[in-house]
Amino acid sequence: MTIEDFEVISAKLAEGGSMVVSIEGGEPLLRHDIVEIVRAFGRYHHPILFTNGWRVTPGLARDLWAAGLSEIGVSIDYATEERHDAHRGKKGTFVAALAALDILRDTAPHGRRQVAMMTVVMHDNVDAFEDLLRLSAEKGVNHQCTLISTTGDGRHDRGQQQPASDTGKRLLDLKHRYPHFVSFTGYLEGVDRFLNGEVRSPCWAGERFLNIDHMGEVSPCIEKLHLSVGNLRRDPWSVVAEKLAALEETKHCTSCYTSCRGFVEEMSGFPRVRSWQEFFGGFASVNRAKQQAGRAS
Numbered sequence: 001m002t003i004e005d006f007e008v009i010s011a012k013l014a015e016g017g018s019m020v021v022s023i024e025g026g027e028p029l030l031r032h033d034i035v036e037i038v039r040a041f042g043r044y045h046h047p048i049l050f051t052n053g054w055r056v057t058p059g060l061a062r063d064l065w066a067a068g069l070s071e072i073g074v075s076i077d078y079a080t081e082e083r084h085d086a087h088r089g090k091k092g093t094f095v096a097a098l099a100a101l102d103i104l105r106d107t108a109p110h111g112r113r114q115v116a117m118m119t120v121v122m123h124d125n126v127d128a129f130e131d132l133l134r135l136s137a138e139k140g141v142n143h144q145c146t147l148i149s150t151t152g153d154g155r156h157d158r159g160q161q162q163p164a165s166d167t168g169k170r171l172l173d174l175k176h177r178y179p180h181f182v183s184f185t186g187y188l189e190g191v192d193r194f195l196n197g198e199v200r201s202p203c204w205a206g207e208r209f210l211n212i213d214h215m216g217e218v219s220p221c222i223e224k225l226h227l228s229v230g231n232l233r234r235d236p237w238s239v240v241a242e243k244l245a246a247l248e249e250t251k252h253c254t255s256c257y258t259s260c261r262g263f264v265e266e267m268s269g270f271p272r273v274r275s276w277q278e279f280f281g282g283f284a285s286v287n288r289a290k291q292q293a294g295r296a297s
Ligand SMILES: C[S@@+](CC[C@H](N)C(=O)[O-])C[C@H]1O[C@@H](n2cnc3c(N)ncnc32)[C@H](O)[C@@H]1O
Pocket: 024, 025, 026, 027, 028, 050, 051, 052, 073, 074, 075, 118, 119, 120, 146, 147, 148, 149, 150, 155, 258
């Protein structure tokens, strides 16, 4: 897609409101025009981005923040260089990811809460999660996690599986001890329910969140690419939104419990006071607003 395509999509999405737009991939920083892509979404929305950190430089980091990036996550799933590099299939990726965290933290206009280490929780890294939390604490950045999704159209099995059914309890215990672990308590409480086959319904995919692929095709979530409802390069938002809302397959789907789904569940429906407190306490970049309020008073 061209920058014009991203601008069109951003403007069409804005008809549905100002959204959190998560730029993922693949690896988004492979796009040489990534700063312009962030700017296109930043015009109406809150762009966030997930990266392996390989291509982060101080210049690129500053440009991304200046273009309106709200938050960035650097993926680190294993706490040692050996295991991370083996998982990523390339030597040097662990060191690069840690260096990227330093650069992003030091350039972030609102400080550490704009930068997170992001970990996919799987059967073979739960035991190392506390080591990962120590690593992010040393780096002075936030930490977030998502439960692995092993099904879905866009997934392929590299041998990783769901963790044991008491993983949520272990994560909650760690959250109490590591305040920079900002994943919602409510999300973590749902992890064991999901692993034991009891998922809250409905899923908000298609109603409160959606997936747009690299060609502009829209589906309710990344797991259900087969439910394409149109293309935002050519179709109006009203048509796409109506088709998304009418999807039945998503309404009672319990196939995954990723943090995208969990984040939206915590922020949607009847207001969950604890989640909103955690949102403003850990996620939202309110430092500058606070500083300005402090100066004004
Ligand atoms: C697909 S990656 C792509 C962006 C970038 N290349 C990276 O390495 O982070 C984007 C995010 O998806 C999440 N992710 C990757 N595989 C996943 C899986 N099987 N289940 C759930 N989340 C996954 C990770 O949290 C990662 O931060």
